[in-house]
Amino acid sequence: MGWKTSKILSRLLLLTLCSAQWSFAAVSESAPAQQWGRDYFPNTPLINQDGQPVRFFDDLIKDKVVAINFIFTTCSDSCPLETARLRQVQKLLGERVGRDVFFYSISIDPETDTPEVLKHYAEKFKIGPGWQFLTGNKDDITLLRQKLGLFIKGVDDGQTKDHNLSLIIGNQSTGRWMKASAMENPYVLADRLGKSLHNWKLVSANTNDYAEAPSVRQPSxxxxxxxxxxxxxxxxxxxxxxxxxxxxxxxxxxxxxxxxxxxxxxxxxxxxxxxxxxxxxxxxxxxxxxxxxxxxxxxxxxxxxxxxxxxxxxxxxxxxxxxxxxxxxx
CATH class of the missing domain: 1.10.760.10 (Cytochrome c-like domain)
Known part of the structure; x- marks a missing residue:
């Protein structure tokens, strides 16, 4: 094998490894359904706040743009903040929530969070339509959190309060998923859910000029x-x-x-x-x-x-x- 052939093969191997690193953020167009479809996501049975049974993959995320977080109603820190922040995002998206963007909050404490408890929780936050609060079997929900990369050891038994990153947004049909934070700007989250996750492969017609950019004040x-x-x-x-x-x-x-x-x-x-x-x-x-x-x-x-x-x-x-x-x- 000549040195040129060896060099080409090395470059191809490097490109292959780099592509693997990006597979979670942007899946190949040829087979998104195989990688981020039914074979990956469990079709977990859940019950929403109205007592209606649903399946995680078939009914909640298949071919949809979604925001999913994991909460428990007795949480006194991160969960209320995250729910309130997502409520702002829901307000910004308006009637699109439940039509082409879907919100799901799944309880990690299903023994406490019955459908009735979740319904009362949603009412306290004045949650609008198109957002489902869900409960189910604890082991099934734990597996779901692991599949979504949102399982944090120690949260369930109170050993840690570090569960700020319990939100993920994505488009199942394209295989594009990203974690988000409860502290995220609601306008940024709304833009991602309402625009970039729908047409992320399209080139924007808008052009930006640095000369027209406003000056940014450094906040205290x-x-x-x-x-x-x-x-x-x-x-x-x-x-x-x-x-x-x-x-x-x-x-x-x-x-x-x-x-x-x-x-x-x-x-x-x-x-x-x-x-x-x-x-x-x-x-x-x-x-x-x-x-x-x-x-x-x-x-x-x-x-x-x-x-x-x-x-x-x-x-x-x-x-x-x-x-x-x-x-x-x-």
């Missing part, structure tokens, strides 16, 4: 925390998008209305304060559809940065009149 630490943790449930004086986030109270002026120590503790351990039946915590719980504030697992430095941002935004949008010398003397 507090603003980043607000946008990734709080904005799925709360507005900050943003009446235009209030319908997407009408799960909790508007936060504009909250640093003026609440005692700083109470507010700090409420952000840090709302589950503990609700368990203690703190009067104000219980009032908010009842006022907002008995939907518990999730534990965001923020430290003191992060909470301080968040409160500083909320205070700065309140002052920017609702500046207080300066206190005169005569008023201060009284």
């Amino acid at each position: 630490v507090g603003e980043q925390i607000y946008r990734t943790r709080c904005s799925s449930c709360h507005t900050l004086g943003d009446t235009e998008h209030a319908g997407m986030r009408s799960i909790g109270p508007d936060l504009l002026g909250v640093t003026r209305q609440r005692n700083p120590a109470w507010l700090t503790r409420w952000i840090k351990e709302p589950d503990v304060m609700l368990a203690e039946k703190d009067p104000l915590a219980m009032l908010l719980y009842e006022q907002y559809n008995r939907l518990a504030m999730p534990n965001l697992r923020l430290g003191d430095v992060e909470i301080s940065a968040l409160l500083t941002y909320l205070e700065e935004e309140t002052e920017r949008l609702q500046p207080q009149a300066p206190v005169s010398t005569s008023q201060a003397s009284h």
Whole structure:
């Protein structure tokens, strides 16, 4: 064998290995059904929140663009955030959810999460049509999580709270799947579900020019925390998008209305304060559809940065009149 032939074969082997690395993200057009079809996905029997039996592959994902996450209704941190974020995405996609984009939330605690419990959970979040909440056999659901790459050891028995990446979006017919986060921007998720997963192989007719790109302001630490943790449930004086986030109270002026120590503790351990039946915590719980504030697992430095941002935004949008010398003397 000459050195040229050997070199060509080496290049072919390298290309083959590289192609294998990308197979999960973009499947060959010739056989997507064989790789990401019935032979890969289990046709798990499930029951939705209305008590209707369905099969995972045949009824839920076959030839569909889908968003799938795994939750449990007694979760006090990541699951409520993820549900609230997906609710925003559902609002952005509108009537397309249930028509050409489908949402599925599957319980990892089926012993607790009966169809009735899941239905009540969906009602508390004011979930619209086209989004199914599902339960079934625990072993079957565990296998399903493993097949989708969303099984995290220790979540089921409470040994870890690290289950932020429990969301996957994809198009079964093309074999394109990607993991996403509960902290993802809802507009990005909506764009992926509504556009790129439908026509990802088509070249966009739009052209972009760097000269026309807007300048991007670097957000503060507090603003980043607000946008990734709080904005799925709360507005900050943003009446235009209030319908997407009408799960909790508007936060504009909250640093003026609440005692700083109470507010700090409420952000840090709302589950503990609700368990203690703190009067104000219980009032908010009842006022907002008995939907518990999730534990965001923020430290003191992060909470301080968040409160500083909320205070700065309140002052920017609702500046207080300066206190005169005569008023201060009284």
